[in-house]
Structure formats: structure tokens, C-alpha cells
Amino acid sequence: MTFKTLDDLTDTAGKRVLVRVDLNVPMENGRVTDTTRIDRVLPTIRELSGKGAKVILLAHFGRPKGERVADMSLAPVAPAVADLLGKPVAFADDCIGDVASAAVSAMENGSVLLLENTRFHKGEEKNDPAFAEALAANGDIYVNDAFSAAHRAHGSTEGIARLLPAYVGRTMQAELEALQSALGKxxxxxxxxxxxxxxxxxxxxxxxxxxxxxxxxxxxxxxxxxxxxxxxxxxxxxxxxxxxxxxxxxxxxxxxxxxxxxxxxxxxxxxxxxxxxxxxxxxxxxxxxxxxxxxxxxxxxxxxxxxxxxxxxxxxxxxxxxxxxxxxxxxxxxxxxxxxxxxxxxxxxxxxxxxxxxxxxxxxxxxxxxxxxxxxxxxxxxxxxxxxxxxxxxxxx
CATH class of the missing domain: 3.40.50.1260 (Phosphoglycerate kinase, N-terminal domain)
Known part of the structure; x- marks a missing residue:
């Protein structure tokens, strides 16, 4: 297997980079209780932000089954990401459509935006082509840094990767290299x-x-x-x-x-x-x-x-x-x-x-x-x- 990594991604300044991450973290009373999964994706976010990219985070949370479920919103996760990242993380109340588009349009180079739970839409788990296209409309480049969701053929993990130039993030890269060293060769x-x-x-x-x-x-x-x-x-x-x-x-x-x-x-x-x-x-x-x-x-x-x-x-x-x-x-x-x-x-x-x-x-x-x-x-x-x-x-x- 060969993949394009962030080492192959040049001239990202001003580019809209959609980054699939795993933010399905444990929560209690509206606060993140274990930041392990956030910690894992920080290197990719920092690297892209440092190169002037507009970093747009895609993630799921829980199993809302295509419906809006208030306690499965990613809104409380954005401050936790911001604290660990050491810079502001904006939040948009949807991952597609006018709300997402407006939030992306307001971004500056190097800024970070978290879009709402992709599983609030039925098209995510169905890997609906129209949903994948709606996600892709807000990006120029796609980076997958969520190996933990890679066994699912969903819109944000599989569908979108076929619509934009696709790369693996640093955590996904480390995971694939580790597994290759353990069982591949x-x-x-x-x-x-x-x-x-x-x-x-x-x-x-x-x-x-x-x-x-x-x-x-x-x-x-x-x-x-x-x-x-x-x-x-x-x-x-x-x-x-x-x-x-x-x-x-x-x-x-x-x-x-x-x-x-x-x-x-x-x-x-x-x-x-x-x-x-x-x-x-x-x-x-x-x-x-x-x-x-x-x-x-x-x-x-x-x-x-x-x-x-x-x-x-x-x-x-x-x-x-x-x-x-x-x-x-x-x-x-x-x-x-x-x-x-x-x-x-x-x-x-x-x-x-x-x-x-x-x-x-x-x-x-x-x-x-x-x-x-x-x-x-x-x-x-x-x-x-x-x-x-x-x-x-x-x-x-």
C-alpha cells in the first residue's frame, strides 16, 4: 500500500483542507473527560494550520442515526480542542449547506473550524454520493486522520476521499506504518x-x-x-x-x-x-x-x-x-x-x-x-x- 502523506502536500496556504478526525470522546456534564483522541490529531491540525491552511474538522459523535440529538452535538468539544491546541477553534452548527459554507467563508489562513456531527445526516452512514459532494463543496483538499473510523464506508471517510485530492494525516500515517511493521512486513x-x-x-x-x-x-x-x-x-x-x-x-x-x-x-x-x-x-x-x-x-x-x-x-x-x-x-x-x-x-x-x-x-x-x-x-x-x-x-x- 502506498499513500500520500502531509509530506506530499505542498502549497497549502489559503487552501480549504477538510480533515476527518476522531472526536468521539467521553463526556460528562458537557465536559470532555478523556482527551486521548484529541491529543492524537493535534499534530496534523498544527502542521496544516502552521502552513497557512484553513483547517476544517469533520467528525462524528455517538450514534444519532441521522437525526439531530442535542447531547450528541460536537459544540462542547470545540473548546476542549481549542484548549489543547492553544488557539481558537470556531464551530458551525452544521457540516453541510449554507451554515457550513458561511463559516468556511469567514475563515482566515491558519484558522481552525469544527463542523457539527456528520452523523446528524442520514447520508453519512449510507455513504450517499450527494452528501459526500455536499461535504466536499467546502474543501479543496481532504485529509483523513481518523483510522478508528476507517472500517466504515461513510460519506466523510470513503465517499469524500474519491472527490478531492486525498492524503493521510500524521496519526493515520503512524497507525498504518505500525500495523505494516507488525503484520505486513x-x-x-x-x-x-x-x-x-x-x-x-x-x-x-x-x-x-x-x-x-x-x-x-x-x-x-x-x-x-x-x-x-x-x-x-x-x-x-x-x-x-x-x-x-x-x-x-x-x-x-x-x-x-x-x-x-x-x-x-x-x-x-x-x-x-x-x-x-x-x-x-x-x-x-x-x-x-x-x-x-x-x-x-x-x-x-x-x-x-x-x-x-x-x-x-x-x-x-x-x-x-x-x-x-x-x-x-x-x-x-x-x-x-x-x-x-x-x-x-x-x-x-x-x-x-x-x-x-x-x-x-x-x-x-x-x-x-x-x-x-x-x-x-x-x-x-x-x-x-x-x-x-x-x-x-x-x-x-
Whole structure:
């Protein structure tokens, strides 16, 4: 894949640059409570503004389903962007039509304008050509810096990219380069760590990874399904027993592809799921029938560390245990901190993503030392599943 980046964009002074960003941030009482997604797009906004472009931000917020919903307006987000950007950010009460056109016409070189929620129009999610044309009417150039929305073929992510000269922003560029280094042209051996509650939500992911990586660590509740498929009695643990055949199929595919699947060799079990619950570490053949697996034990942690140490590239999605509740966060924290250490020492290219993953790495204090941590959620997962992302495809040079 080849894309035009901001390095290819010259002579932007006075040009109207429509920048698709992800401002779908958490809000409470009309205030932004987590600015991570805003922080990610600041470099692109600053660079374009610094070159004299008229920077026009396109974004969605929530799921208003084509209707105007007052508490899904982007109006309260504009001041938060302005505070972090260190300069005023104007706001227009619509993203197309006379209101948007008038706001764009009033812009000066280097100024920044945020247009109202694109999903207030049904044409956005339908990728209606007329809606895309209405968006494009306010711009000379299109820049997509919202990888997190790139798995959707919407008017502001796919339709508009085919109507204007299209470029990738700095965050989108970093994301694509990180993913390319992790699965496109990685340094081997490649290790994937995949955890989470259910196999059913990650079948496509697992089936794609076994053909791409050299080692696959399976953790979290989903590991129980694989253990049960191998005949382990997992007691009262979260387990999708009806997916035993699916687990066996994935293990068979891995064997054919010469991908080593790494499952727990011991387990931390408890009789209740709560913080500080009485627990014990037991071998897999001694799991009491009235207990549930909530984490993996020290022997499994050592195995995971050994695999991380042997790897050149790590792709991580999902925790190894119930990390939200102590003491069942030990395996996730230990593995994450070791991966961070290997990355700091220049021995590992580590790329991670997915909602629970980001939370788990932050909990372990390891996120800042990973090579790249994606906040893209669904788009990150679909990329790992090997699916084509419409918003990325439309940007290919």
C-alpha cells in the first residue's frame, strides 16, 4: 500500500483542507473527560494550520442515526480542542449547506473550524454520493486522520476521499506504518497475544493470525474454551463449550501453518468473582469443580515471558486474565511490563490495540513504552482479521 502523506502536500496556504478526525470522546456534564483522541490529531491540525491552511474538522459523535440529538452535538468539544491546541477553534452548527459554507467563508489562513456531527445526516452512514459532494463543496483538499473510523464506508471517510485530492494525516500515517511493521512486513519471529472473554468475538482474528504469526498466546476467558476442547475440566469458568469444534479447527489450522499455539499450563482459581477473593494456583488437571479460572499462574507467566523474549515482533490484543480485579491482574501486568522492558531495550517491536488492551496496558503502566498503542478499536481488530478497510482503501495512491 502506498499513500500520500502531509509530506506530499505542498502549497497549502489559503487552501480549504477538510480533515476527518476522531472526536468521539467521553463526556460528562458537557465536559470532555478523556482527551486521548484529541491529543492524537493535534499534530496534523498544527502542521496544516502552521502552513497557512484553513483547517476544517469533520467528525462524528455517538450514534444519532441521522437525526439531530442535542447531547450528541460536537459544540462542547470545540473548546476542549481549542484548549489543547492553544488557539481558537470556531464551530458551525452544521457540516453541510449554507451554515457550513458561511463559516468556511469567514475563515482566515491558519484558522481552525469544527463542523457539527456528520452523523446528524442520514447520508453519512449510507455513504450517499450527494452528501459526500455536499461535504466536499467546502474543501479543496481532504485529509483523513481518523483510522478508528476507517472500517466504515461513510460519506466523510470513503465517499469524500474519491472527490478531492486525498492524503493521510500524521496519526493515520503512524497507525498504518505500525500495523505494516507488525503484520505486513514484520521482523520474525512474530508473537501474537490474544485475550478477552469470548472466542466467538474473535474467530476471524484467530483464524487470520495463525497464518501470519509464528507464536500465538491465547489468554483470558477464551483460553478456557481451548482448554475444554482439549479435554480439560475448567469447572465453573467462563467457557463457550459449544465452540469446541471451532477451537479444534483453529488449532489444526495453526499446526498446518506451523504456528505454535500457547495455552495456560496452570490457573489461578477462585469461588467468587470479586476483588481480593480467596484464590489458589493449581495445575490444569486439578481445577476444583466449584471454582472458576480468573487468571493464569506463575508457570504460565514464565512461558509467556519466554515467548516475548524469543520474539522480534509482538501484536497484542486483550488481557490474559480478569485484570480489572486484583489479584487477578498479575499475569497481564507481568507480561505487559516485560514486553515494555524488551521494547525499551530495543529488542522488540510491540504493537497493541483494542479497548480492553489499552486499559490493561495503562493499568500495568506499560502503554507508553510499547512501540505503538492503537486507540482505534474496531478498525484495529478488522485490520488484524485481514479485512479491507474502506476508508484506507479509498486513500491508496
Amino acid at each position: 514484520p521482523k520474525r519471529p512474530v508473537l501474537a497475544v490474544v485475550g478477552g472473554a469470548k472466542v466467538s468475538s474473535k474467530i476471524d482474528l484467530l483464524e487470520n493470525l495463525v497464518s501470519k504469526v509464528d507464536m500465538l498466546v491465547i489468554g483470558g476467558g477464551m483460553a478456557n474454551t481451548f482448554l475444554a476442547a482439549k479435554g480439560v475440566d475448567v469447572g465453573k469458568s467462563l467457557c463457550e463449550h459449544d465452540l469446541a469444534d471451532t477451537a479444534k479447527r483453529i488449532m489444526s489450522a495453526a499446526e498446518t501453518a506451523r504456528c505454535e499455539i500457547v495455552l495456560p499450563v496452570d490457573a489461578v482459581v477462585a469461588r467468587e468473582f470479586k476483588a481480593g477473593a480467596e484464590n489458589e494456583t493449581v495445575p490444569l488437571d486439578a481445577i476444583p469443580a466449584d471454582t472458576m479460572i480468573l487468571d493464569v499462574g506463575s508457570a504460565s507467566i514464565k512461558t509467556v515471558r519466554d515467548k516475548i523474549e524469543a520474539a522480534e515482533t509482538l501484536v497484542w490484543n486483550g488481557p490474559l486474565g480478569a485484570f480489572e480485579i486484583e489479584p487477578f491482574d498479575k499475569a497481564t501486568v507481568a507480561a505487559a511490563q516485560f514486553a515494555a522492558q524488551e521494547t525499551r531495550n530495543g529488542k522488540l517491536n510491540s504493537v497493541a490495540g483494542g479497548g480492553d488492551t489499552v486499559a490493561a496496558l495503562n493499568h500495568a503502566g506499560a502503554a507508553s513504552d510499547f512501540s505503538y498503542v492503537s486507540t482505534a478499536g474496531g478498525a484495529f481488530l478488522e485490520w488484524l482479521e485481514g479485512k479491507e478497510l474502506p476508508g484506507v482503501k479509498a486513500l491508496e495512491d
